[in-house]
Each structure stands twice: as C-alpha cells, then as structure tokens.
Amino acid sequence: MSHLTHRQNVARIVSSIRLTRPYTPFYRLAAHRIPTLWTLYRGLLRASPSPIIRSHIQTLFHDQRHLTSPALTKTQLEKGQRWLDSFKKARQGDEYLRSVLQRFERLVVAHRNLARMCGIVNDSLSWKHRLLSRPIFTAALFKPSIYNGPLPRLKPQPDHISGMIHKRRITRSRRIERQRALFSQIEDLQVETKFETNLAANGERFKPYFSQLYLPEWRAPVESCLEELQAAFERDAARATRSTPPSLLRQLKAARCEKIANKTRERERQMRGEVLSVTRYRSRLGFPAHVLALWSPKVRKANLVARCSAGKVGYVGQVKRALGYRISPEDDGVDNAKRKRLDSLAESVQKSNQSRRDREVMTERRAEGGVLRSKEAVALEGLDSV
Template sequence: MSPAGFVPAPPSASVAFRARLAHLVSPLRRVRPRVPFFELAIHRTPTLALYRNLLRHAPDDNIRTRVQYLFRKHQHATGTEKTKQQLLKGYKWLDAFKKAREGDEKQREIFIRYSRLIAVRVEKHYWKRLARAELAHQAHLARRPILTGALIKATLFSPPLPRMKPQPPGISGMIRSRMRARDRRIAHVERLIEEKADLRAEAAFEEEGVLLEGQRVTRVYSGEAATGWNAPIRDTINLYNRLLSRDIARAKTPVSPALQATLLAARREKVANKTRERARERRGVVLPGTLRRARKGPPAHILVHMSPQERHLDRVVRGVGEVGYVGMIKRRMGVKLRDGGKGLARENGWDLEGEAREKVLGDEKAYWIEKMRRMERNVRLERG
C-alpha cells in the first residue's frame, strides 16, 4: 500500500510501451502548413506541368481551347476537395490524350466526336457573344450623355462645361473630389496658422524666461531655432494658397469660342429633333413625350383660373379612351375622335336605326326608371 496522496510510478514495461506507441503514431500526425496549399511550390509546379502536358498532347485546337478555358475557370479554386477533383480529371484526360496519340482507335473516335461538339458550342457562344455585345451597345446608346445646349457656369471646382443629360459620372466625381480637397486644404491651413501662433507664443515665453534669468540657455523656439519651426509651416501655407488661387482662377475662366460653337450646334440639333418629333406626332405616332404631356395638367397661369368642374373635365379629356364616360366628355368638349366617334356611337347605340334603336332607348329608359324607384325605396327605409 502506498501512502495516502502518493501516486506510484508506472512500471517500466508501460513506459516502454508508451514510448513505442508515440514513435509509431507521431509520423502519422497531420501537419498543417503555415500557408495555403495553392501558394506552395509542391502544388504549383506539378499543376503547371500538368497544364503544359495537356496543351502539348491535345488532339486538336478545339480540345486545346477547351483545356485552356477549364484551366482559367478553375485556377482560382481554393477548396482542397474541388481542387483535387479537377486535378484527377486533368490526369485522366492526359492519359486519354496519350493513348489517342499512341494509336488507340476508341480514344480517337471519342475525341473526334468531342471536338465536333466543342466546335458547335463555340459557334453558338460566338453568336451569343455578338448578340450580347449588340444589346450592350444599344443600352449604352440609350444611356449615352446628350448635349442639351445649356451651360454649366464656371465655379471654384470646374471650368465652364456643357450641360449633358445624363451628366457623366466622371464630371460629378471630379467636382466632388475637388470640393473635398478644397475643404481639406482650408482646414489644414487653419491648423497651420494655429500652430504658427502657438510657436510665436512659445518663442515669446522663452525670450521672457531668458531675460529674467540673465544667463545663456539653449534656445528651442526663439532666435535662430524659430526658423526651423516656421519654414515648413510657411512653405506649406504658401503651397495651399497657390492651390486655392487656382480655384479662383478656374471660377473666372471665360467661355471659349469652341464651347460656344458646341452649345449653339446642340441647340440647333435640339430644335431640329423636336421638329421631327412634332411631325411624327401629327402623323399619329404616340411617343413617350406625347404620353408625358397628356398626363400633365394645363399651365399654371391657366390652371389658376379654372373651376373644380373644369379641372375635372380637363383631367378626363386627357385620358386615352374614346368610349364610355371619357368618350362622352370628349365629344361634349369638342375633341376630335377617331373614325368620327363611331366607337362611342356603337357603344351607346347611336349607329342603330329603326326598331333596334327604339329597343335600345327603351331598355335605357327602363333601367333609369328602375334605378330611381330603388333609390326612392332606400330613402324611405332609412327615414323609417
């Protein structure tokens, strides 16, 4: 029996067994590298060698192009499992390429069919790429900036510029960056001026201390040492003043003759474009501008003198329909209807004659009589 609290030493056989077990298990322990596998030469060098061999032994150009595409597609893979799958696939392809080159007829037939499949796919992607490029070009044309003929006056942040719609992001970014730079420079100049005032106060304080003690001391802020403190601040302030004066010169930039000619040409083109639009509208073409004007109300100087009833009628007349209530109001207001208003006449039975017309009018009269009777009954029931 060992004393209480005393743990006996293990037997020598157990110690030997543990040492032998550690010696056998230690080589099997997984060692994680300190860098990712795709940055190790032990992975990069064999992968590049595999890629070169695949290109070298590819049966034809179509398959070689496919190998290049797959390599570019998977070259950024960082997952170990997916990378391993693609590498195994690459070695499998390399073995098949070598067999086909050595004369294996089965592999040759497989690669001939695969090459034809790739050729068809390449042609399909070629036409898709052309279609996408054309669609992208049309979208670019729809969003391209157009000169409006107006002028952006010169400011501290930009010289005179032609007004474009929509305004290019580069111009907006230029103005915004110059505004921020000017604010930063002004704030920096103010800090430098404060530091310069602090240096003058320190120099005055040091001079006062030297005079009081009456002995020679090392000057830190006054005397010749003040030049070393003030020179960098003075140079920086002078630099910022020159940059700020450039902003003022930019704001005073006159409009150049070339810009004036560009604005006049843009205004002439705008007038010509609007003239073509009006001609198309007179021919019956409904343009986006036509719909926008139809949705708008009368001008302010006319709208202010219109009664609520007139505003309501104007809003109804601007509708796109020509039958029903809208058609009736348009006919009453004297609006010219298509086909002489036959659609409204057909709906109301005005184009009928004889007994058919009398029947429609009788049905309408009976409808209104019944409606008035029911309204009167409802009123009597409410009154009790």
C-alpha cells in the same frame, strides 16, 4: 531512465506522426507545380486527339489557374488525370472512347459558336444602350465655379465630370482643415515664443527652444505648407473666374440652332399624324398649355385625376365633387330598417363599453384603499366643517 529522457522519447514519437502544415502554399511548392505542368498538362496537350480539344484544355487550365483551395484543386487534377487516361486509351485503339471524344469535340465547337453569337448580341445591345444614353448638348452652359471651369451642360451628365466635381469638393474641405491645423500650430509657436521671451525678461537662465534663432526653423515648414495651400485656393478662384472659350460658345450656339430645328421637325411629324413620346406626354396632361400655366400644381393634379379616372367613389369622387362635377352622393347600399338596427347595435355596444370602464375605475379605487362616497355625502361633510 529519468523523467526528462522519457519526455524526450514521447515527444519524438508524437512529432513523427503529427500532421505538419507547411508555411508555403501548395501551389508554390515544386512537388505540386512540376507534376501538374510537366506531367499532366504537357501529357494532355500531347495526347489530345484534335487541335480543338487541345485548345479547350489550354483554356481550362488558364481559367482555373487561380484555384487556391486544396480540395477543389485535387478534384480538378483527378479529372485531368482521367482525361489523360482516356486520351491514351483512345490513341491505343479504343473505338468507344474515340467516338466519345468526337462527340466531345462537336460539343466544344457548338459551345464556342454559341458563346461567339452571345458575344455579338451583347455587343450590339451594349452599343444600342450607349447610343440611347449618350450625353447630348442641352444648349446650356455649366457656369464656372471653384470646382469646375466653364463646361457645356450635358444630359445625362457624364460620370467623369460628376466624379471630378465630387473629388474637388472633398479635396477642398480637407485643404481647409489642413490650413486651420497649420494656423493653430503657428499660434502655438507664438505662445511658446512669448513664454520664453517673458522668462528671459525676468532674468531666468535657460536654453531657448522656440525663440530667438530657433523660431524661423520652426516656422519654415509650416509656412511652406501654407503657401502651397494658398496657391491651391488661388487656382480655385481663377477657375471660378475663367471666361468661356470661343470654341465652346460656338458649340452652344450650334446646339441651340439644332434644338430649334429638331423641335420644328417634331412639330411637323406630329402634324402629319405620328404619335411621339412628347405627343403621349401632352395627351396625358389633358389640358392645353395656356390653361395649365394658370393652375397651381395642386389644381393641376386634381383636374388631371378627375379627367383621367372614370370612378365616382372614394378619392376620385371626392375630387370630382370639389371641382363641381354632377355626381350623386355616395350610397352605401343600406336601407332604412337595416340602418336603424345597426344604429341600435352601435348604441348598445357603446353603453356596454362605458359601463365596463366605470367598473374598472371603481375596482382601481378599491384597490388603492379609498372609500367610495356619493356627491351628497361629500357636500354634507363640507357643510359640517364650515
């Protein structure tokens, strides 16, 4: 037997036991879909002891239809097969499994009721959040620009308005870059045309590609793109000069009237003794409006810190002393004897640190090979040289 025949026999034996992975996913194979849908799923629906369990099985299969992991899918299929066996045994007369399935049915009903109640609560909370954060008119006009027309100023500003302005900014910047690139292409065409014209004037014989009849064909698509960009820029300019519609003006006027009426009702409620959010904010300011208007932000902060804080040390004490509050100097709780002892210790530590630094400097000079000389010796050497 030749060597080639031996290799073919070995390859045939190995290929028969080698694990081959199909190119098609398992969930698209008929070997998986037919037993799962027509045997397991259909069998579970037919053998279900009650409509509640049947609908629960439908929900489970619907929720897990996106499984693509073979291991997870195998686990779920094995669980479904165990359920099918239990359903069949319960239908054949197994009292224990019947009681288990009845408890399972009650559990499914309780779970559905809980999910329904949670959904109702979440819907009410989300609706309350939308009511609290709904946009309202501020009685101001969002002035028109190249990115937006005349709009009412809303608080908070809706996301779709912010997204519209942001998208138009990006689009305009890209449009400008595109226009610059097209102008550059036109300049290149002019340079090429001038070059071929000069060659023809010098008597050179060649086939033109950019001049004469070919130039309009080159410029036509570029000019059409420039016309489209110019039309877009004109639309932006028209948007910036658009007048405010009368309906919007009427809405703004009504919003301003409502704002005045709302503030009037707010003042009346405060006079009756109600504590509102604006009442708490004004009380935190601590000073009347005509006084706050005369102060700078720095002075306002200092007065607010001094009035709202009961401390007398640290930053609060420093601010109060600067404002003229009668506060005694800070006392660190150290008597005279202890203070003298601490001062002597600090002086000794300072001297030891200075001597240590001097020794380190002398050691470095010796390492460099220098000779330590006194000031007198240096001065004598200077006199001898003179």
